[in-house]
Amino acid sequence: MTLTTRFAPSPTGPLHLGHAYSALLAYDMAMAAGGRFLLRIEDIDQTRCHPKWEIQLLDDLNWLSVHWEGAPMRQSDRLGAYRSALDSLWQRELIYPCHCTRRDIAAAAAAPQEGAALLGPDGLIYPGTCRNRVIKPYGDGPRPEGVALRLNMSLAAAISCDHHVTGPGATDWHIGFDETGAGTDGETGDITMSRDGLEKEIGDVVLSRRDFPGSYHLSVVLDDAAQGITHVVRGQDLFEATKIHVVLQRLLGLPTPTYHHHRLIRDDQGKRLAKRDDARAISKYRAEGASPQDIRKMVGLV
Template sequence: MTFTTRFAPSPTGPLHLGHAYSALLAHDMARAAGGRFLLRIDDLDQSRARPEWEQQIYDDLAWLGLSWDEKPRRQSDHFDDYETVLDTLRARALTFECQCTRRDIEAAASAPQEGAPLFGPDGRIYPGTCRAKDLSADEATCTRLNMARAAKDLYARFIETGPAFAGDHNLTQRDLTETIGDVVLSRRNMAASYHLSVVLDDAATGVTHVVRGEDLFEATRIHVLLQTLLGLPVPRYHHHSLIRDGAGKRLAKRDDARAIAKFRDEGASPAEIREMVGL
């Protein structure tokens, strides 16, 4: 199987040095292995995606010297595909409809069981308020995975090659139910959650090695669970260290001072960008 990586930015703001590091690393790994490097535009959130930011993604990456081996995949072109898969999970009784607001979830979680984790890779761990309700799609604000059912008798594992988490990782039912909970698979105003969409996108494009920041390592358990439930290949994962500012805080898109375009406009070269990010 051809070694295939991808870079999947969202067109919601300028790419910064952290994006440059992730894209360059994935590209370099693919080229060193004689494999493929793909570009995906994660424009799932249409309320924030902008054409001008998408164009700047292409411009920034091309300036860095990166090339991709297929036409970029845009998530907004595949909403029907996400819905089809979501319907199969519903038919298997692995989901439930939920009408809880964030305020409802906070209130229900205000008196947690002693020692129980409060937050997981999908945010506040859902307390199960709507799990036993029979809500229609019209009444619901989102569709959630019933984790207890999904994880029952499930054997799932993944291999991590990143320096901080390298090794063979097994998923357990207790781990999934107690530290992740009933994750959101879609919202009323969004065709699929990040977790469901990236799993389906990676499988559709034949990604064999997922290269991304270590802040997403914990979410990998959700992705491997979904891959296993849906009978999809489980890629190898490589979670790299993050590029941080002088105060040790990871970069965000609002940090325009470290935007790739700003360095380019000030006369920096792609080689200098590589040096800045440690490549």
């Protein structure tokens, strides 16, 4: 199997040093293995994406000598694939409609009987308010539009996790993936998570928004499979989200890539760089006379 990596930026702001590090690392990994490097434009957030940022990021990548194979995949061209996956999950009653607002979720999570509110990859872990209101069976009916759809993690984990014998007369259920980076706490190798952990530490994440047939979690899983990505290279901040992605891969019958979660590029105060950090924009360094090799040195790739 040919090692295949990708870089998947969103055109919502300038490419900064953190993006450059991720793109260069993925590109170098592919080239060192005689593999393939692909580009994907994650433009599902049409309210924030802008053509000028896409033009700039493509120009910056070319300037860095990061060259991709073929035309970039565009998420805005893949709405049909997202709808099809949602239909499948709906028919299997693995997703359900949710009408809660952020305020509703915060209030429910903070209720005295719930104890301390827990945070997961998507923020506050959903308390299951609408899951408990679904009247079954419902999968034979049409999938609702214009409403958020959540994954029933309890059912999803039960289907996707593997049975393991953990001791004399004891059993457990786990699911895992291969990690070649450093995770969030230095984890590497075979990363496993339990069925109980998926339910309590991640919960029922949103797979489709009210205004868009999909979410980051759903689209990234489907797009990586469609592009044949064998190694996903991305920041440590997405390590916990990978657990969601592995569950979705199992549910949708998709392969699980090897993951490499790399360190984050931070500012002088130790804060992770974001799109608003124009002072770290590649275009600014270029205007000041920096070379691509200078950028490599700044991010520790020499």
